Amino acid sequence: MHLHKIKFLLSIISLALGCSIPPLTGFAKANEIIERFTSEKITFKLHRLTKNLDHPWGMAFLPDDRLLITERNGKLKIFDGSSLKEITLTDFPDIYTRGQGGLLDVTPHPNFSENNLIYFTYSHPLSSGSTTALAQAKLQGNVLSNSQILFIAKTRSDTSHHYGSRIKFDRQGFLFMTVGDRGQRHNAQRLDLHAGKILRLTENGKPAPGNPFVNHSNALPEIYSFGHRNPQGLSLNPATGDIWLSEHGPRGGDELNIIQSGKNYGWPIITYGKEYIGGSIGQGTHHPNMSQPIHQWTPSIAPAGITFYTGEAFPSWQGNLFTSALKFKLLVRQEIKNNKVVLEERLLEGEVGRIRAVTQGPDGLLYLISDESDGALYRLSPL
């Protein structure tokens, strides 16, 4: 890692600043906390837009600027800029809400304006244990109905962790979906299971045409890449169209990967991480047939949602990758050049709790959710 790490984080409590804070307008309401932070490039402020979120996991803006937020407990909420409402779920799959399981990611269909379809992932109960599944439903107003289970990952585990489950549509309209190793690490190398894989699906949850293993017997046709541990971040690199991925390592060895068709990302054969109880895992850090990460974090930061920033609100951040992190409760900003991380800055460390996801709003601002029992939605805007 040839990174020049700079940590310029300064947090200044708004109350201490007194009159230097501009007056609040619009949806800047009573709940709001304003703090001012200085990044290497700019100074920004942090608003808490709403609280009362119980372990929010995924979020996605709709074309009408409303923000969908999942809660791990199985509820789906919507924030319209001023108030948080609960979506009425008139027919919704039964969700296994234990451990890390629950209602997980959400994203609208690329043509949501016409078809009102949203996609969500969740922990699907099995007769023994659970697995990661994808479903679709129609959102009309604040009512979700006509849900349909599109895909149920084939795994072999009765643990309640490592579901993966981030979803993202690419520019061709195919849906990338991550599935964790479900705590059975060697399954990440088995092509007859979906555990530890990145999947590429049609909008109907079927294997996308051109997937690398469609003609291999004993390999599942949904698989796009394999050898992943617990991937919980997906973002489209606007400069290249590639899908970038974050994944949790064991103890150390968190990774940032560019997903390529048919590639093996090595878990658990190669990793930069160690066993939790000490001791090495696998064969080391490199293997001639396995892909190297773009970046790895040791010690672990526990990276979750990631997003490439493309907005106008923070011109100096354009093209940067933002990674939400659970362990150090921070937001990582990385400058990328030629698919390499050339600078990393750690923001907001410990300020808002375990950050589960980060996304860019239609206003070009950055939005965060904190995965806590008293979780909240935050917005970063330039000062």
Next chain:
Amino acid sequence: MHLHKIKFLLSIISLALGCSIPPLTGFAKANEIIERFTSEKITFKLHRLTKNLDHPWGMAFLPDDRLLITERNGKLKIFDGSSLKEITLTDFPDIYTRGQGGLLDVTPHPNFSENNLIYFTYSHPLSSGSTTALAQAKLQGNVLSNSQILFIAKTRSDTSHHYGSRIKFDRQGFLFMTVGDRGQRHNAQRLDLHAGKILRLTENGKPAPGNPFVNHSNALPEIYSFGHRNPQGLSLNPATGDIWLSEHGPRGGDELNIIQSGKNYGWPIITYGKEYIGGSIGQGTHHPNMSQPIHQWTPSIAPAGITFYTGEAFPSWQGNLFTSALKFKLLVRQEIKNNKVVLEERLLEGEVGRIRAVTQGPDGLLYLISDESDGALYRLSPL
């Protein structure tokens, strides 16, 4: 009950008959047992076509004359007239195989010859307990793939019984599906749950147009009729196009009903049955707003699959309703006139075990499956 019950059942062991049995041909193989029975109208023989079935539950002929047979343990088998093969299930939902739960009914799409689709019902695991669900998959050769869960019944029960789950396409191409009360009897009267209901669905598992409660708030749009206990038989009356239904009563009070849109069949408000431990249930046997059965059996026979006979092989049985029964291990033949049972005859009592389903073959013969751990497929043919 104004029935004239006649029981002419005579069983004569084939070995005792010696040379009077015609020589076996075709798929009359070593496993076969032939016995001769005399009904009121005719004399018929019984062949055991295959054994090695583990609690078979549903069966359906394909247009190519092969017979699909479900086993409660989750296997799907196919009998081609001479041998029984197991269908390879390449992507199949996880099935809750406990108690009365498991893989249950099966039926081909009305246009199976063109689309190769089959429909099946099964016990779908929930995070607590299970429910009745409908899925679709493509059968090509002996391989079933592309399975898709179409409908998951909304119930509230963690018991492992009263799934209902018989399915039948009507002449308009809508799929009728039964759901039992799941052991929570009062749920049969609640229109916000699917328990204790007959549903009418499109081929995609959606509410069929014209269903009676589509415009009622707080009522589920899939519901066609309600107040059912555990309906496990469905057949289309060829004379009228009506859907007939059998259902298990509590202790006594098994029912045969003609299903009409929006009607309440009374369970557990009215019933001819009693509590297992003694004592009455509900308000009696009649209620002005609730439908009366066409027929009721007290004591219970435990009726499962039913079929109207329309074949040429038994001309004197044409238009008769056959009901398979678990408790007395028999096949009930009923003559129907103007939607009334005018004669009932009990056949095969105790001869082949608990009979779970009866269907008519493309050859006009009747086929039975016995729901035992050493279950078998039988055929009735004229002697």
